[in-house]
Amino acid sequence: EVQLVESGGGLVQPGRSLRLSCAASGFTFDDYAMHWVRQAPGKGLEWVSGISWNSGSIGYADSVKGRFTISRDNAKNSLYLQMNSLRAEDTALYYCAKGVMVVSPPDYFDYWGQGTLVTVSS
Amino acid sequence: EIVLTQSPGTLSLSPGERATLSCRASQSVSSSYLAWYQQKPGQAPRLLIYGASSRATGIPDRFSGSGSGTDFTLTISRLEPEDFAVYYCQQYGSSGTFGQGTKVEIK
Numbered sequence: 001e002v003q004l005v006e007s008g009g010g011l012v013q014p015g016r017s018l019r020l021s022c023a024a025s026g027f028t029f030d031d032y033a034m035h036w037v038r039q040a041p042g043k044g045l046e047w048v049s050g051i052s053w054n055s056g057s058i059g060y061a062d063s064v065k066g067r068f069t070i071s072r073d074n075a076k077n078s079l080y081l082q083m084n085s086l087r088a089e090d091t092a093l094y095y096c097a098k099g100v101m102v103v104s105p106p107d108y109f110d111y112w113g114q115g116t117l118v119t120v121s122s
Numbered sequence: 123e124i125v126l127t128q129s130p131g132t133l134s135l136s137p138g139e140r141a142t143l144s145c146r147a148s149q150s151v152s153s154s155y156l157a158w159y160q161q162k163p164g165q166a167p168r169l170l171i172y173g174a175s176s177r178a179t180g181i182p183d184r185f186s187g188s189g190s191g192t193d194f195t196l197t198i199s200r201l202e203p204e205d206f207a208v209y210y211c212q213q214y215g216s217s218g219t220f221g222q223g224t225k226v227e228i229k
Contacts, residue, residue: 045159101214106155106218108155110169
């Protein structure tokens with residue numbers, strides 16, 4: 001059974017940093033691209049960032065480019081999102097999602113975690 | 123960036139009725155790289171349809187997708203009680219933008 005478990009969310013002040021993690025199991029992690037998708041409270045879905053299986057291809061939404069960095073550790077079956085210079089508008093539930101496409105990003109997502117909540121507020 | 127516009131915003135229907143949800147793109151979606159997701163309150167999204175018309179694993183055949191270019195449709199042939207939820211389309215031909223969602227609610 002595929003499982004994606006996010007962690008690392010919390011309350012943080014504007015301008016500060018936070019690092020999210022996603023622990024994956026139930027599939028061959030290093031065969032697939034992985035992504036972060038977020039959802040602000042009461043709002044829709046927004047793709048944030050994606051990374052190919054070998055970290056050779058990485059993409060970011062314009063809204064986070066230059067502030068967020070995605071990475072992965074295939075030996076640990078883990079995905080990360082380093083978030084710097086956080087803003088109030090980054091407040092959201094952050095989902096880890098498994099990609100499907102051979103060439104990714106862009107991609108669609110067949111498995112999702114339950115999300116970790118990031119709140120940016122003073 | 124391709125913008126996806128979903129309509130209607132809310133669809134009020136009764137169990138057993140047919141639901142037709144629309145997703146229109148601001149420019150052509152390459153290779154019909156269009157997916158649909160269902161999201162229930164407090165849950166993560168679930169993949170329903172990919173490639174505009176292919177059902178994901180385990181998705182009942184009452185869900186069907188169609189369309190190409192800039193116009194796509196998700197049809198639920200007969201609504202079951204568990205189908206009342208929010209539905210999102212997503213294009214993955216260029217970046218990965220989502221529509222704003224359509225809420226299917228019980229009439």
